[in-house]
Amino acid sequence: MEPKNIPDPMGSLDELYREIILDHFKSPHNMGRLPNPTLQGEGTNPLCGDSVTLTLRLEENKIKDIRFDGHGCAISQSSSSMMTDAVLGKSISEIKNLGKSFKSVFGIKDNPEEPVKPMNVEEMGDLAALEGVKKFPVRIKCAILPWNTLLEIIKGK
Amino acid sequence: MTLDTEKIRRDFPILSRQINGLPLIYLDNAATSQKPESVIKAISDYYRNSNANIHRGVYTLSEEATALYETTRLKLAEFLNAPGSNNIIFTRNATESINLVAHAWGRKFLFPGDEILLTNFEHHSNFVPWYMLAEEKGIKLKVAPFNGNHELDLQTFAHLLTPRVKLVAVTAMSNALGTILPLDKIIEWAHANDSVVAVDGAQATPHMPIDLKKLNCDFFSFSAHKMLGPTGVGVLWAKNEHLEKMNPFLGGGEMINTVTVEKTTWADLPNKFEAGTPNIADVAAFSAAISYLSDIGMDMVRGHEKELTVYALKRFNELSDFTVYGPKDPEKQGGAISFNHNRVHAHDVGTILNEEGIAIRTGHHCAQPLMKALGVPATARASFYIYNTNEEVDALIDGLKRVNKVFGL
Incomplete structure (x- = not known):
């Protein structure tokens, strides 16, 4: 019996581990911890033990500087690296919308009633490379771990 | 006396399944075993x-x-x-x-x-x-x-x-x-x-x-x-x-x-x-x-897994980028081998192996105090049972050799 819809093995791995993702994994941007951060917090994935710690400095309600630290798979680490690039210089409300848009790429909506603006290619930047994670449902939580951590930290702001 | 794995494998319907177009190689027996037709x-x-x-x-x-x-x-x-x-x-x-x-x-x-x-x-x-x-x-x-x-x-x-x-x-x-x-x-x-x-x-x-x-x-x-x-x-x-x-x-x-x-x-x-x-x-x-x-006899089960463990440990020696945990002595361990790539996280290793139809466990194995004592957040684990073969161990090692290729290391 031949199974249907067999994906080409290398093809789908390529979709997951895109070059941009591997670049961020091997040379992560904004890694480390800021001294005297305005806000900080740790997010963990209890299913796999991945963790990410974010430290950031706010000035006039905008992220002036941000660092991430932690351990985990290529997806969570590169997503953290890309996220720190993406949110630098943005306002809290912009980041909240960006987080919602990013999560909606994977079909995740915290409030199903609320309309979410889809991301355009320009906004996504390197983040677009993570879209392939959609096809690996158990890995989606790795991609959104840094975003959930950031959204939790800035929740009350 | 060794186990007739070919005969045993015919009793397990799931072992004829294909994953990603390749025969299933099930190496997550420490999590749960497959079931024979009789069960x-x-x-x-x-x-x-x-x-x-x-x-x-x-x-x-x-x-x-x-x-x-x-x-x-x-x-x-x-x-x-x-x-x-x-x-x-x-x-x-x-x-x-x-x-x-x-x-x-x-x-x-x-x-x-x-x-x-x-x-x-x-x-x-x-x-x-x-x-x-x-x-x-x-x-x-x-x-x-x-x-x-x-x-x-x-x-x-x-x-x-x-x-x-x-x-x-x-x-x-x-x-x-x-x-x-x-x-x-x-x-x-x-x-x-x-x-x-x-x-x-x-x-x-x-x-x-x-x-x-x-x-x-x-x-x-x-x-x-x-x-x-x-x-x-x-x-x-x-x-x-x-x-x-x-x-x-x-x-x-x-x-x-x-x-x-x-x-x-x-x-x-x-x-x-x-x-x-x-x-x-x-x-x-x-x-x-x-x-x-x-009917098989538990001494035979243990003996078969010892042989697989000896073989797997030997083959793991070929992999320079991997660390193997545990006693590394088949007399002192069951048919389970825990390991990590020195740079690539266990989850990524598991995903790459799945593309080859190989099922292993990755993560903390519900043993976080142990992981902490080892100083790692997670490991990958291959665990054997009566239906596993040396050829499947070979496929595991070949799969692990692909990790560096996929990651461009």
Whole structure:
């Protein structure tokens, strides 16, 4: 019996581990911890033990500087690296919308009633490379771990 | 004598499945085993031919169902060389068996200031129930560490075994590293210290001979699903002297002698601990799994896994970018090998192997204290059973060699 819809093995791995993702994994941007951060917090994935710690400095309600630290798979680490690039210089409300848009790429909506603006290619930047994670449902939580951590930290702001 | 794996593999329908266009290579047996046709058939036979509630009906079907359910208990007594069968309790899984001991024995016989001695090898199922009890009762938990070879540090264990230790709760085999613990010594020393010993046999029972008369522990827990049986069936064996003095775990039907508004009295063993309608079909089908393993012989099962482990450890030596954890000695470990790529996370390794149809476990293996002691957030683990072959080990090694390619390292 031949199974249907067999994906080409290398093809789908390529979709997951895109070059941009591997670049961020091997040379992560904004890694480390800021001294005297305005806000900080740790997010963990209890299913796999991945963790990410974010430290950031706010000035006039905008992220002036941000660092991430932690351990985990290529997806969570590169997503953290890309996220720190993406949110630098943005306002809290912009980041909240960006987080919602990013999560909606994977079909995740915290409030199903609320309309979410889809991301355009320009906004996504390197983040677009993570879209392939959609096809690996158990890995989606790795991609959104840094975003959930950031959204939790800035929740009350 | 070696196992006829070709013949064995034909008994497991799932092994003819393809994953990503390639034959399934199932190396996550420490999590759950696959099931032979005889077990799958026994489940459907039960529902087709013998389904009725047990122990109370006077009609043929109920008597048949009762006989099927109770036959498994008798078979288990033989399989484990247990003294008697009325001290074999069916639960949902090993986790529930351990919780039963914590609630029904621990809450009654442990007191503030008492201590429970565990090891660093424990699965969360043999850690969290004791932690909860300790929080509730003001009991202290102590954890014996492992040594540089990832074996139990017996000297420190002996040192921690003080007069306040009323219970030693220990696994027979580490699910994360495969390490086999020296139960003979542990039980002898613990009993000399007047400590009760509860053994988590979930990982060991499917993979090596267990002789409960010789072992002489007080409590022994395991699950059917890791040893060819269905999910939803756990076993607790305990010495009668404990079971008789313990309070019931759950209240309800089946576990009573008489109920009046003023007073309820408990049923005899084992019914006192089996409240409500049990998982009759799966307990009945578990019988077919025990027969399957008994026909092969547990010495043969252990021997086959030793051979696979020797071969796998040898092949792992070829991989310069991987670290292997555990004793790395087939005499001191079961058929499980835990490892990590030096730069790539275990989850990524697992995803890459899945593309080759290879199923391994990645993560903390429900043993976070152990991971912390190893100094890693996660490991990858390949674990073997009777149907695995050297060719599958070769495929695993080939798959691992692809990790550097995929990551461009």
